[in-house]
Amino acid sequence: MDLPLRALPEDTAVEGTSLQIGELAGLLGYSLKRAQLRVFDDFLRCMAPLQLTPAQFSVLLLLDNNPGRNQTEIANTLGILRPNFVAMLDALESRDLCTRMRSPSDRRSHVLMLTDKGRATLARAKKLVTTKHEARLIEVLGPANHAALLGMLATIARDF
Amino acid sequence: MDLPLRALPEDTAVEGTSLQIGELAGLLGYSLKRAQLRVFDDFLRCMAPLQLTPAQFSVLLLLDNNPGRNQTEIANTLGILRPNFVAMLDALESRDLCTRMRSPSDRRSHVLMLTDKGRATLARAKKLVTTKHEARLIEVLGPANHAALLGMLATIARDF
DNA sequence: GGTTAATGGTATAGTTCATAACGATTATCA
DNA sequence: TGATAATCGTTATGAACTATACCATTAACC
Numbered sequence: 438m439d440l441p442l443r444a445l446p447e448d449t450a451v452e453g454t455s456l457q458i459g460e461l462a463g464l465l466g467y468s469l470k471r472a473q474l475r476v477f478d479d480f481l482r483c484m485a486p487l488q489l490t491p492a493q494f495s496v497l498l499l500l501d502n503n504p505g506r507n508q509t510e511i512a513n514t515l516g517i518l519r520p521n522f523v524a525m526l527d528a529l530e531s532r533d534l535c536t537r538m539r540s541p542s543d544r545r546s547h548v549l550m551l552t553d554k555g556r557a558t559l560a561r562a563k564k565l566v567t568t569k570h571e572a573r574l575i576e577v578l579g580p581a582n583h584a585a586l587l588g589m590l591a592t593i594a595r596d597f
Numbered sequence: 598m599d600l601p602l603r604a605l606p607e608d609t610a611v612e613g614t615s616l617q618i619g620e621l622a623g624l625l626g627y628s629l630k631r632a633q634l635r636v637f638d639d640f641l642r643c644m645a646p647l648q649l650t651p652a653q654f655s656v657l658l659l660l661d662n663n664p665g666r667n668q669t670e671i672a673n674t675l676g677i678l679r680p681n682f683v684a685m686l687d688a689l690e691s692r693d694l695c696t697r698m699r700s701p702s703d704r705r706s707h708v709l710m711l712t713d714k715g716r717a718t719l720a721r722a723k724k725l726v727t728t729k730h731e732a733r734l735i736e737v738l739g740p741a742n743h744a745a746l747l748g749m750l751a752t753i754a755r756d757f
Numbered sequence: 758g759g760t761t762a763a764t765g766g767t768a769t770a771g772t773t774c775a776t777a778a779c780g781a782t783t784a785t786c787a
Numbered sequence: 788t789g790a791t792a793a794t795c796g797t798t799a800t801g802a803a804c805t806a807t808a809c810c811a812t813t814a815a816c817c
Contacts, residue, residue: 455674456659456662456663456666456670456671456674457662457663458659458662458674459658459659459661459662460658460662460723461655461658461659462747462751463731463747464655464726464731465636465731465734465743465746465747465750466633466636466637466640466651466730467651467655468747468750468751468754469629469632469633469636469750470633470637470651471676471750471754472629472750472753472754472757473626473629473630473633474676475753475754475757476625476626476629476753476757477626477630479757480626491626491627491630495621495624495627498619498620498621499616499618499619499621501619502616502617502618502619502620503616503617506616510616511616514615514616514618516631516634563620566624571623571624571625573757574625574753574757577752577753577756577757578749578752578753582745582749583625585742585745585749586625586746586749587622587623587625587628589738589742589745589746590625590628590629590631590632591622591628592737592738593632593635593636593734593737593738594628594631594632594635596737597632597635597636597639597733597734597737
């Protein structure tokens, strides 16, 4: 039984064939978003025992590096809008990872500090990130590429 | 009038000084997200005359490269959930950029096609992306780095 | 034929992101 | 000093995006 001899148009995909993403692969924004989703997903998996999201981890890290700052300063540095930062802090404070304290010098603002539990959690989180998450990325990319990638992303965030 | 001679603790930031993001700069996920937000922002600016979001542009591009596919196939390829794809298509169809057509072979599914206006809009969009958006990225990174960056992001999306 | 599975679509809820406005407090300055 | 403006954290609210369960129709298969 012969197959019907019929032209197969170039631009018509064969049934059951994966689609052509075409120029999408060259779109940096598309590739950035895809990669970012993957990386965040792995971050959440690695951080599951501590139940910290990427945003929460970044807050804890920033508080540790900059103790005594207020909410506006921390939120601005992370690109979080002040109103949206309130609920984030509520969650961290209710887990006793950080504290709000009225500033004696300016009683409008809250001085933010990590608690002991917050520092301990951050230490464990850093270890998980380094040994599980970032280590796998370095393994996939190679150390040199990993460093180059970080540099280029910083360039985009800074100069673009 | 002397300044009070008091130690300035290393980890207490000076008033009015920008904060230390510290290890955050080495977190690939953080850098990825920051860069992605910048790139999407620029994409929207460059595409303002055509009023296309990155997601909408990716749909038009995919339809052009894969005519005759149904909603599930297009949505899956772009990582969009089928329910969320409905409103997206409604918006594009109401602007006469693409059409849904019941498939004669499977009357449940919709065959998706670009309209003439959709193809024309996509052509203009591609030109804007290439000449305004991607061109500036290449200028900032350098052509070799730009290509290397795309390769690494693809590696992460594929192998990570 | 009758069961099972797949289709596009709806409804819905959760999450993130953005803006406006408020009370309390502090700064500015005439 | 007193009036005005600015800043702090916060609330309320809505837009946008994401995720799950479900429905009616149609197809596939035994």
